[in-house]
Amino acid sequence: MRSEWAEAHRIVVKIGSALLVDNTAGVLRAAWLDALCDDIADLRRQGKEVILVSSGAIALGRNVLKLPKGPLKLEDSQASAAVGQIHLAHAYESAFRARGLAAAQVLVTLGDTEERRRYLNARSTISTLLKLGAVPVVNENDTVATNEIRYGDNDRLAARVASMMSADCLVLLSDVDGFYTAPPGSSSDARRLDVVPEITAEIEAMAGDVGSELSRGGMVTKIEAAKIAVGAGTNMVIASGKVLNPLQVLASTGVCTWFLAHSDPVTARKRWIGGTLEPRGAVIVDSGAAKALASGKSLLPAGVTEIVGQFERGDAVAIRGPEGTEIGRGLIAYGHADAAAIIGRKSGEIADILGYLGRPELIHRDDMSLRKKGF
Ligand SMILES: Nc1ncnc2c1ncn2[C@@H]1O[C@H](COP(=O)(O)OP(=O)(O)O)[C@@H](O)[C@H]1O
């Protein structure tokens, strides 16, 4: 197995519906799920952080509701997801509890990963869960997501989660053991690629549709996911989940396809913050704060002398030194009005001033890109 696997500290694992749900009976494949949870407990013992993105709610729920086979209307998918998600949550809770781990259900919508304020909230909640030792189990909140505002497939959702969480590796477990030069079902000379170093038009043309009635997206959405992941500095793997203990099998055999990122997640995130996002305002810092930032510290309200412009929590702002020169950019943890109320004050005073317990830092160092480090 490639060194990227051994070196990965934060791993997102996405599980397709076809793996979790028995297509004929429409019920959960409990023995498979148990074995997967063994693999995750094992990774946790190795000191790694694991976030699961699990499909399966609609596939499970439609069976409970006795809906006919074939494509579902949007409202029937949403009803199925509502029913199936309870079953999924129950299954994960008991499987992880049996292994001494707490499962945490995180249901997200497209807006939670796209809109700045909610993005920071989701990132912060998942970080806290990891810090507390829980295993976040993420799915799309299908019950409230309508066609215009939904991912619809969990491949891209998993990639957005991996990018949001600066994960080192995203594993898409599927019913196929990698990316082939053509859809394996329709072409007998299709062969699996070990590594895709670049997602070219030729690679995109090799991706076909879904392999099972329960699934969504096929390889097309996996390639879309790969673009998001590698752009965020996350390596992506497509591997087979058709075996028991799929992560252990992957580690020992190395059979899969790798989509390699060109930089690490921290560098990619800093580039995104420093180069891609348009600043909505600015914070002016004093010389002491400028020095602290240069030595790798977060920006505390005490070191800020002025707030410029109007922005919301999670927006990008410019960080300017006492002479007004831009020294960096960052995602700010407060909207402009609250930020203006707490600048120059100690972090311990924030709750008294604002009436709620906000973050101690105005801009966390992970959410900051400094000019001299090159953006
Ligand atoms: N180039 C390709 N390489 C591998 N599989 C492909 C390719 N093009 C299409 N597929 C199909 O994609 C399927 C996997 O995607 P999908 O059915 O959406 O599963 P999942 O539930 O894992 O998301 C495979 O079973 C295969 O039939």
Ligand SMILES: N[C@@H](CCC(=O)OP(=O)(O)O)C(=O)O
């Ligand atoms: N949120 C949906 C996921 C749908 C989906 O992406 O399925 P899959 O292609 O099997 O990963 C569910 O839980 O049913």
